[in-house]
Amino acid sequence: MTRDQLSQLRREVDAKLAELHRILKPAFEPDPVLPGVVTVSRHRCGNASCACAREGKLHEAVRILIKFKDGYATRSLSDEEIRSFKPRADAYRRLRKARSNFGKWSKEVVELIDRIERERRSLEGLSEEDCKRPLR
Numbered sequence: 001m002t003r004d005q006l007s008q009l010r011r012e013v014d015a016k017l018a019e020l021h022r023i024l025k026p027a028f029e030p031d032p033v034l035p036g037v038v039t040v041s042r043h044r045c046g047n048a049s050c051a052c053a054r055e056g057k058l059h060e061a062v063r064i065l066i067k068f069k070d071g072y073a074t075r076s077l078s079d080e081e082i083r084s085f086k087p088r089a090d091a092y093r094r095l096r097k098a099r100s101n102f103g104k105w106s107k108e109v110v111e112l113i114d115r116i117e118r119e120r121r122s123l124e125g126l127s128e129e130d131c132k133r134p135l136r
C-alpha cells in the first residue's frame with residue numbers, strides 16, 4: 001500500500017463529494033417541470049413573393065416538443081405560452097441533466113472505491129499458500 005497514492009485517491013473522493021452537491025442542485029429546485037423541449041424553428045411559408053422566398057429571411061416560430069408515454073406532440077407557441085412553458089421545460093432539462101450527471105458521478109466513484117480497495121488490500125495473517133492465490 002502506497003501512502004501517497006492512497007491520499008491522492010482520498011482527495012479525489014473529497015472532490016467528488018463537493019461535486020455531488022453541485023450535481024444534485026436541480027433536485028432541490030421547487031419549480032414545476034414539463035418533459036418537453038422548447039426550440040426555435042425556421043421555415044419558409046410557401047408564398048413565392050414573401051421575403052422568406054426572395055431574400056431567404058426565414059420565419060421563426062418557437063415550438064415545443066412534449067414527450068408523452070405513447071409518443072410526442074409538437075406545436076408552436078404564442079409569447080404568452082412561451083412564458084408559461086419555457087421555464088418548466090428548462091427546469092425539466094436541468095433535472096434530467098442532474099440525473100445523467102449523477103449516473104456518471106456514481107460510476108466514477110465506484111472506480112475510485114475499487115482503486116482504494118486495491119491500494120488497501122493486505123494479505124497479512126494468511127497462510128503462505130493462500131498468499132499465492134489471486135484475490136478476487
Ligand SMILES: [Zn+2]
Nearest residue numbers: 044045050052
Ligand atoms: Zn414567408
